[in-house]
Amino acid sequence: MFDPTLHLPLSLAMFQDIFHAPSGTELTRIILRWTHFVAGITWIGMLYFFNLVNVNFMKALDAPTKKIVVPALMPKALWYFRWGALVTVIAGLGYYAMYILRPDVVNANSAGADANTWVILLVWMLIGAAAWAVFNFVLLPNLNKDGKILAAATAGLVIAMSVAIIWWLDSQLTGGREHLASNKTHSIGIGGALGLIMLLNVWGIIWPAQKRIIAATGAGTAPDAALARRAFLASRTNAWLSLPMLFFMGTSHGDYIILGK
Numbered sequence: 001m002f003d004p005t006l007h008l009p010l011s012l013a014m015f016q017d018i019f020h021a022p023s024g025t026e027l028t029r030i031i032l033r034w035t036h037f038v039a040g041i042t043w044i045g046m047l048y049f050f051n052l053v054n055v056n057f058m059k060a061l062d063a064p065t066k067k068i069v070v071p072a073l074m075p076k077a078l079w080y081f082r083w084g085a086l087v088t089v090i091a092g093l094g095y096y097a098m099y100i101l102r103p104d105v106v107n108a109n110s111a112g113a114d115a116n117t118w119v120i121l122l123v124w125m126l127i128g129a130a131a132w133a134v135f136n137f138v139l140l141p142n143l144n145k146d147g148k149i150l151a152a153a154t155a156g157l158v159i160a161m162s163v164a165i166i167w168w169l170d171s172q173l174t175g176g177r178e179h180l181a182s183n184k185t186h187s188i189g190i191g192g193a194l195g196l197i198m199l200l201n202v203w204g205i206i207w208p209a210q211k212r213i214i215a216a217t218g219a220g221t222a223p224d225a226a227l228a229r230r231a232f233l234a235s236r237t238n239a240w241l242s243l244p245m246l247f248f249m250g251t252s253h254g255d256y257i258i259l260g261k
Contacts, residue, residue: 165193169186
């Protein structure tokens, strides 16, 4: 009897000039980007669900219904939310360091600079962490009564952070008189720092507050209003920060060369 699988190798051979197996370096790059995309979709998708759907939905529920819905829904939703955030940032950091920042460091050093990838990355992270510290310990406690004022102050903070990041990257990636920090390095530098602030909001503000809110709701007691307000403002801040973050991620691919070359 004729076995149709006999022609399978010949059929696959037709694609030998089309399909190219990735090398080890290429495979690592593909896995990091794919992981970053999938985790990012999960994280930002949950963020938009919380802000666009869940906030108003919860307002419409009475206390007995919330006592049932919140403990059943929120722990699982927040699990995907917080771990999606962490995986997104870790994969993005690896990709940024190895495949975007490092080539610019090599180019700058060949032109006479004395740049170190890990020093640049560490200081960049410290700039983002410092911006979050100002938001968490200064802006949020003192401007939480008016969301518009908090938003304006946060916008000013983010702009100052972006200027500091551009200065830092440019100062380290200049060889002679040539500025060698690419558009990708600048764009992801700003977008990634916004992502870092958002991650710290998730793990440093939103999740600790939500654990207490879920416990109180499940016990049939009213959550601390100040705590709920703090979590809400941090989540809403993340929703707004995601817009420029995604913009700078998009400009890194060359559709619009906003910074550098």
